[in-house]
Amino acid sequence: MKVLITGGTGFIGAQLADHLLRAGSVQLEGEQPQHIEKIVLFDAFSGERQWHDPRIKVVTGDICDAQTIALATENVDLVWHLAAVVSAQAESDFDLGMQVNVKGLWNLLEALRGSRVRPRLVNASGFAVFGGDLPEVVTDQTAPLPKTSYGMQKAVGELLVADYARKGFVDGRSLRLPTIVVRPGKPNKAASTFVSSIIREPLAGQTAVCPVRADTLVYISSPRRALESMLHAMSLSEKKLGLEPTIPLPGITVSIGEMVSVLERVAGPAATRLILWEPNAEIQRIVSSWPARVEAARAKALGFRSDGDFEAIVRAHIEDESVSQWWLR
Amino acid sequence: MKVLITGGTGFIGAQLADHLLRAGSVQLEGEQPQHIEKIVLFDAFSGERQWHDPRIKVVTGDICDAQTIALATENVDLVWHLAAVVSAQAESDFDLGMQVNVKGLWNLLEALRGSRVRPRLVNASGFAVFGGDLPEVVTDQTAPLPKTSYGMQKAVGELLVADYARKGFVDGRSLRLPTIVVRPGKPNKAASTFVSSIIREPLAGQTAVCPVRADTLVYISSPRRALESMLHAMSLSEKKLGLEPTIPLPGITVSIGEMVSVLERVAGPAATRLILWEPNAEIQRIVSSWPARVEAARAKALGFRSDGDFEAIVRAHIEDESVSQWWLR
Numbered sequence: 001m002k003v004l005i006t007g008g009t010g011f012i013g014a015q016l017a018d019h020l021l022r023a024g025s026v027q028l029e030g031e032q033p034q035h036i037e038k039i040v041l042f043d044a045f046s047g048e049r050q051w052h053d054p055r056i057k058v059v060t061g062d063i064c065d066a067q068t069i070a071l072a073t074e075n076v077d078l079v080w081h082l083a084a085v086v087s088a089q090a091e092s093d094f095d096l097g098m099q100v101n102v103k104g105l106w107n108l109l110e111a112l113r114g115s116r117v118r119p120r121l122v123n124a125s126g127f128a129v130f131g132g133d134l135p136e137v138v139t140d141q142t143a144p145l146p147k148t149s150y151g152m153q154k155a156v157g158e159l160l161v162a163d164y165a166r167k168g169f170v171d172g173r174s175l176r177l178p179t180i181v182v183r184p185g186k187p188n189k190a191a192s193t194f195v196s197s198i199i200r201e202p203l204a205g206q207t208a209v210c211p212v213r214a215d216t217l218v219y220i221s222s223p224r225r226a227l228e229s230m231l232h233a234m235s236l237s238e239k240k241l242g243l244e245p246t247i248p249l250p251g252i253t254v255s256i257g258e259m260v261s262v263l264e265r266v267a268g269p270a271a272t273r274l275i276l277w278e279p280n281a282e283i284q285r286i287v288s289s290w291p292a293r294v295e296a297a298r299a300k301a302l303g304f305r306s307d308g309d310f311e312a313i314v315r316a317h318i319e320d321e322s323v324s325q326w327w328l329r
Numbered sequence: 330m331k332v333l334i335t336g337g338t339g340f341i342g343a344q345l346a347d348h349l350l351r352a353g354s355v356q357l358e359g360e361q362p363q364h365i366e367k368i369v370l371f372d373a374f375s376g377e378r379q380w381h382d383p384r385i386k387v388v389t390g391d392i393c394d395a396q397t398i399a400l401a402t403e404n405v406d407l408v409w410h411l412a413a414v415v416s417a418q419a420e421s422d423f424d425l426g427m428q429v430n431v432k433g434l435w436n437l438l439e440a441l442r443g444s445r446v447r448p449r450l451v452n453a454s455g456f457a458v459f460g461g462d463l464p465e466v467v468t469d470q471t472a473p474l475p476k477t478s479y480g481m482q483k484a485v486g487e488l489l490v491a492d493y494a495r496k497g498f499v500d501g502r503s504l505r506l507p508t509i510v511v512r513p514g515k516p517n518k519a520a521s522t523f524v525s526s527i528i529r530e531p532l533a534g535q536t537a538v539c540p541v542r543a544d545t546l547v548y549i550s551s552p553r554r555a556l557e558s559m560l561h562a563m564s565l566s567e568k569k570l571g572l573e574p575t576i577p578l579p580g581i582t583v584s585i586g587e588m589v590s591v592l593e594r595v596a597g598p599a600a601t602r603l604i605l606w607e608p609n610a611e612i613q614r615i616v617s618s619w620p621a622r623v624e625a626a627r628a629k630a631l632g633f634r635s636d637g638d639f640e641a642i643v644r645a646h647i648e649d650e651s652v653s654q655w656w657l658r
Contacts, residue, residue, distance in 0.1 A: 094496060098435075106427075132572055141464075143472040145491070145573060152492035156485050162474070163481035167423060243461055244474060 001026060001034045004076045006063060006108065007083035008041025011185055012124075014049060015227050016080060017041060021053050026078065028120075029237045034077075042072045043083065044100075063104035066111070073111040078234060079121045081108060087128055087286060089189035090150035101153035109160060113169035121161065122233045123174040125246065127219060129155040131289040138291040140248055140298045147289040148191075158246045165238075165245045173241055175233050178221040178251030178294075181259075182317040191286040195220065198256070199263055199314060202274040205326050211280035214257035217292030221251045221306065222313040223320070229304050236302060250296040250306035262310045266318075267327040330355060330363045331404055335392060335437065336411035337370025340514055341453075343378060344556050345409060346370060350382050355407065357449075358566045371401045372412065373429075392433035395440070402440040407563060408450045410437060416457055416615060418518035419479035430482035438489060442498035450490065451562045452503040454575065456548060458484040460618040467620040469577055469627045476618040477520075487575045494567075494574045502570055504562050507550040507580030507623075510588075511646040520615040524549065527585070528592055528643060531603040534655050540609035543586035546621030550580045550635065551642040552649070558633050565631060579625040579635035591639045595647075596656040 003020060005013045017039050020026065025033040041051070041058045051058060061068035063083050073079070083104060090097030105123070112119050130138060131147030146152040158174045165172035182203075183196040194211055195218055201208035221229070229249055264272045296304070307313055318325065332349060334342045346368050349355065354362040370380070370387045380387060390397035392412050402408070412433060419426030434452070441448050459467060460476030475481040487503045494501035511532075512525040523540055524547055530537035550558070558578055593601045625633070636642055647654065 135470075141472050143470050145575075146488070147495065147572070149492050149496065152488045155488050159475070159481045159484050159488075163478050166476065167478065243476070246474075 001036050001077045002075050003036060003039045004042060004072055004079045005039065006042045006079070006081045009043040009045055009047030009049065009058065010082060011183055012180070012223070012226060012230070013041060013043070013080070013082050014047075015223065016230055017051075017056060019227060019231070021055060027235060029235045029240065040072055040076070064099050064107055066107055069107050069111045070114075073108070073115065073119070075116060076112070076119050077117060079108075079112065079119055080230060080234070081105065081121060081123045084124065085150070086188055086190035087148055087150040088191040088193075088283070090153060091148055091191070091282075091286065094149050097149050097153055101150070102156050105157045105160060109164045109170060109172075113164065118168070118171055120171040120234060121173070122230060123157060123161045123172060125154045125158050125174045125176050127176055127178060127248070127290050127294065129158065129176065130291045134291050137293045137295050138248070139295045140244075148286055151289075162245050166243070171238055173233055173236070173245040173247065175229060176246065176248040177226060177229070178219045178249060180223055180226050181218075181220045181313060183223065184317070184321050191283050192218070194283070195256075195259075198275050199259065199317070202263060202271040203267055203314075203318065203323050205274070207274045207276055209276045209278050210256065211278060211283040212256060212287055213279070213284065214255065214260065216256045216284070216287060217253055218256065218287065219251045219253055219290070219292050219294055220310075220313075221249065222316055224316055225305065225307050232304060240302065244298070247299050247302065247304070248294055248296050249299050249304055251294060252307050252310065253292050254310050259310060262314055265311065266314050267325075271327060330365050330406045332365060332368045333371060333401055333405045333408045334368065334411060335371045335408070336413060338372040338374060338376030338378065338387065339411060340512055341509070341552070341555060341559070342370060342372070342409070342411050343376075344552065345559055346385060348556060348560070350384060356564060358564045358569065369401055369405070393428050393436055395436055398436050398440045399443075402437070402444065402448070404445060405441070405448050406446060408437075408441065408448055409559060409563070410434065410450060410452045413453065414479070415517055415519035416477055416479040417520040417522075417612070419482060420477055420520070420611075420615065423478050426478050426482055430479070431485050434486045434489060438493045438499060438501075442493065447497070447500055449500040449563060450502070451559060452486060452490045452501060454483045454487050454503045454505050456505055456507060456577070456619050456623065458487065458505065459620045463620050466622045466624050467577070468624045469573075477615050480618075491574050495572070500567055502562055502565070502574040502576065504558060505575065505577040506555060506558070507548045507578060509552055509555050510547075510549045510642065512552065513646070513650045520612050521547070523612070524585075524588075527604050528588065528646070531592060531600040532596055532643075532647065532652050534603070536603045536605055538605045538607050539585065540607060540612040541585055541616055542608070542613065543584065543589065545585045545613070545616060546582055547585065547616070548580045548582055548619070548621050548623055549639075549642075550578065551645055553645055554634065554636050561633060569631065573627070576628050576631065576633070577623055577625050578628050578633055580623060581636050581639065582621050583639050588639060591643055594640065595643050596654075600656060
């Protein structure tokens with residue numbers, strides 16, 4: 001099998017690649033495990049990491065360029081589409097967001113449509129497709145009325161993938177992912193990047209800015225659960241998926257204040273004192289426009305799972321990223 | 330004021346132009362009536378009609394061509410975007426639908442974004458954005474999950490217009506129009522075209538094919554109401570419109586069987602005998618995927634109206650199109 005991961009040098013892309021390299025094969029529902037021959041990591045940036053496994057090929061280029069994407073998608077069987085201009089950047093640079101998030105996906109779908117085999121595609125979407133007046137709990141039937149350009153572009157992407165799948169051009173499915181916390185590495189240009197920073201940086205003994213109120217609710221998933229969902233989404237047969245290939249995922253709802261309390265429980269007040277509370281109206285507006293409570297009935301029925309509680313997420317981060325636990329010294 | 334009507338040589342476009350020429354001015358809510366200097370009818374086809382009024386300019390071209398659209402949108406104040414590849418054609422020619430319905434609108438929005446003034450845009454959408462398992466009554470909060478490429482493309486268009494409006498690039502609003510019945514003229518490539526044909530052709534003494542079952546429900550509007558809604562949508566101030574610029578319009582729900590009964594009441598059994606019942610599974614699938622009952626609460630609150638009953642629609646068609654009432658002879 002040949003695998004393509006767009007946005008492949010990013011954090012989730014690299015975690016996926018690591019998992020696939022370790023596993024050596026991929027198990028699709030109702031099929032025999034299939035050997036992985038090649039993993040193409042396509043990205044606008046080559047990233048810092050050096051890959052030494054001969055099965056990995058890093059390809060950098062513009063996702064809007066038809067020729068580049070034709071090469072990257074050649075003979076591909078499985079595609080995870082993670083490449084995106086994230087929320088705050090798509091809001092400040094509208095044109096870049098439209099190019100990558102809409103034209104880039106459209107270009108990818110056209111390339112896959114021309115494939116010898118009908119590739120299976122997992123498209124990463126998110127709850128930013130929602131905005132405005134929302135019900136107390138967002139269900140699988142709630143209308144996406146985005147109030148950010150990123151959310152609009154992700155909603156457009158879901159519609160494109162669903163119709164390319166319905167037409168039989170690709171075997172496509174989209175996941176609405178909760179905000180992933182705690183992301184390792186550095187802050188990115190997502191409006192939600194602080195949700196990871198306010199945990200990750202204090203745990204590393206560094207300061208972090210919190211731009212929203214403590215009572216702000218966020219709907220989150222751990223990196224472990226996000227990776228598990230990415231793999232499970234790929235394994236699901238078209239038959240099981242049915243006619244609605246957009247799947248809002250389960251997550252947990254926490255307030256920023258609760259997150260900080262958990263941080264204090266884990267690493268003490270010396271850690272939480274590293275959080276600088278500096279309100280930012282635009283970030284508050286964007287984050288508050290997203291839903292905090294999601295039913296995710298269909299995803300649960302399809303076998304997707306959420307995390308237990310936030311403390312378990314923080315402890316998993318410390319373990320996965322070998323955080324040096326300075327507060328124990 | 331300079332007006333642009335895309336799809337301007339089509340039936341609604343021409344009716345709009347006729348109305349504006351007669352009125353001589355346009356009345357926007359909270360503003361003085363404004364004189365109409367120029368009406369550009371932009372279309373892929375020049376149409377059969379000859380226009381003699383010096384205020385009318387017919388421009389033919391490709392809506393995806395940036396230069397053509399830059400010329401058509403120059404100094405424009407008001408835009409009705411009616412150009413579209415319709416439902417059955419967008420289903421059979423996926424690429425053409427994507428080009429005109431998605432890329433064409435995107436191109437138009439980009440041209441308007443670069444305008445000196447911020448133009449007001451009324452974008453024609455429809456209930457084809459819905460599909461699949463629908464609630465008994467579709468509300469303003471029901472999620473569009475289209476099951477046709479046309480519906481997907483219209484849903485994408487609504488998202489684009491809403492975000493270009495939110496960003497302040499245009500003063501945009503989209504109308505979800507019911508199926509317009511009785512359309513004058515000839516059948517088009519919409520899956521719903523028969524809904525007009527089965528009334529219009531028998532009234533003209535000609536046969537028409539009905540490709541769906543008599544119990545099929547349709548959600549409809551008369552041409553008079555559609556025109557009224559187009560004008561009302563343009564008049565609404567941004568403030569009144571609020572943050573949700575997509576407006577599902579009121580209409581009436583009738584079964585094909587009820588429509589045929591009304592035809593018989595108006596023109597006798599000699600008229601209904603001209604209907605040839607020839608089931609077509611694809612047309613049945615497309616039409617049945619659309620909602621039949623729509624609440625349209627917000628539109629009603631904004632002053633949009635539906636028709637009274639279907640008999641009044643048929644009698645208005647006879648009057649407006651000077652049908653020769655052969656059955657009275």
